[in-house]
Amino acid sequence: MPVSGTTKNTAYTIVASSLLAVCLAYIGWTWLMSSGNPVLTDVVLKLPLGENGFIYGVKDDRGGATVPFSYRYYVYRELTSNEQIASELKTAGPFLVTRDPAIKVDIQGSTINVSTNQEVYEYHSSTLFRHTNSNHYTPVTINLCKHSSDQPTK
Incomplete structure (x- = not known):
């Protein structure tokens, strides 16, 4: 059975959304863990x-x-x-x-x-x-x- 265009678009959307979520989580974690005030x-x-x-x-x-x-x-x-x-x-x-x-x-x-x-x-x-x-x-x-x-x- 051939893969339809709708299935490809859904897969790309899931992968792109997952990568975006991982990037945002990393940026948020880095920001929260960085010290803002000097020592x-x-x-x-x-x-x-x-x-x-x-x-x-x-x-x-x-x-x-x-x-x-x-x-x-x-x-x-x-x-x-x-x-x-x-x-x-x-x-x-x-x-x-x-x-x-x-x-x-x-x-x-x-x-x-x-x-x-x-x-x-x-x-x-x-x-x-x-x-x-x-x-x-x-x-x-x-x-x-x-x-x-x-x-x-x-």
């Missing part, structure tokens, strides 16, 4: 910014054995301990994410000039921070430059 461990930078803010640099340790560490830099209100810094900044947005644990920072009022000689993963040119125990915010401008450790000296 902040070591504070590598803590600089005062005016009267009410600080620049914090924190190591993100979620890279694992095959991925290098990254360092996240934030402008945030004053936090007292390294544990509080790591805890509160997990959900905050960094202005810079890089491989550089020792960026160069030059603060000029509410403008921050930052330079790095490592790879930059994320950068935002402006941010703001809320003052401690207040509803006031201070806007901050961030300028990113590349620096070289082998610049000629004069």
